[in-house]
Amino acid sequence: MTSYLRSWISSVPSLGVTSSLPGAQPAPNIIEVPPTEEDDEDEAATLRGDEEDGHVDDSPSAFPSLDSAQRAGSSKEITSPAIPRILTDSELMPPPPLPGLASRRPGTSSVSSASSSSLLRATKKVALAPGQGVDTLSRIPMSVLRQHNKRDDAWSSFNGKVYNITPYLPYHPGGEKELMRLAGRDGSKLFALTHGWVNIDYMLDECLVGFLVSDS
Numbered sequence: 001m002t003s004y005l006r007s008w009i010s011s012v013p014s015l016g017v018t019s020s021l022p023g024a025q026p027a028p029n030i031i032e033v034p035p036t037e038e039d040d041e042d043e044a045a046t047l048r049g050d051e052e053d054g055h056v057d058d059s060p061s062a063f064p065s066l067d068s069a070q071r072a073g074s075s076k077e078i079t080s081p082a083i084p085r086i087l088t089d090s091e092l093m094p095p096p097p098l099p100g101l102a103s104r105r106p107g108t109s110s111v112s113s114a115s116s117s118s119l120l121r122a123t124k125k126v127a128l129a130p131g132q133g134v135d136t137l138s139r140i141p142m143s144v145l146r147q148h149n150k151r152d153d154a155w156s157s158f159n160g161k162v163y164n165i166t167p168y169l170p171y172h173p174g175g176e177k178e179l180m181r182l183a184g185r186d187g188s189k190l191f192a193l194t195h196g197w198v199n200i201d202y203m204l205d206e207c208l209v210g211f212l213v214s215d216s
């Protein structure tokens with residue numbers, strides 16, 4: 001552009017811009033060689049990474065790059081992952097056993113007396129002796145709960161469930177005396193304050209007698 005203006009100005013003598021100035025040198029003749037279309041294409045091809053013979057290399061770069069720290073840290077060569085084999089039925093793991101409560105029906109005991117004692121030993125659960133458990137779960141008003149406050153007939157309520165705690169008294173790690181404080185009462189708050197992490201529903205499952213309802 002500059003050279004074009006210069007050549008235009010010097011070619012118009014009437015303007016006399018250069019010649020009228022004292023001591024001014026005549027503008028040098030600048031010859032510009034416009035780039036040919038061929039040169040442009042060569043440059044673009046170099047930027048694209050084309051080969052000399054016009055072949056286009058579309059193969060991806062190595063990832064991670066060949067001299068990367070990731071490769072240096074790994075001793076193994078990266079190979080494609082093996083396709084897992086589909087196992088046959090006989091090779092598969094057997095299904096887990098049914099959960100203990102799944103087969104239980106309301107009002108019936110799910111375990112026989114023999115398996116009940118082995119269960120007690122294995123899991124430290126407490127079960128009522130045969131004949132002492134209840135056949136059906138009842139709605140128990142607070143006034144009824146209060147009557148069951150003797151050592152040999154102690155009921156207590158926890159989170160709306162009423163349990164016969166008498167069979168558990170000898171096993172309580174905190175002692176019978178502490179547990180008897182709850183006899184004939186709703187023990188939810190005291191229990192939660194003492195050891196809320198203890199799973200009372202699991203431990204006294206077999207001692208459940210019913211659900212606490214309001215007196216009406």
Ligand code: HEM
Nearest residue numbers: 165172173174178179181182187190191194195198200203
């Ligand atoms: C039916 C109701 C209850 C059940 C099923 C029960 C159950 C348990 C269990 C499983 C432990 C051992 C916990 C552990 O080591 O982490 C324990 C400890 C204890 N419980 Fe209870 N508990 C009951 C009610 C109570 C109540 C009402 C109190 C007192 C107000 C009480 C006082 C204690 C104490 C002081 C210990 C610690 C004993 C020790 O480590 O020396 N518990 N109880």
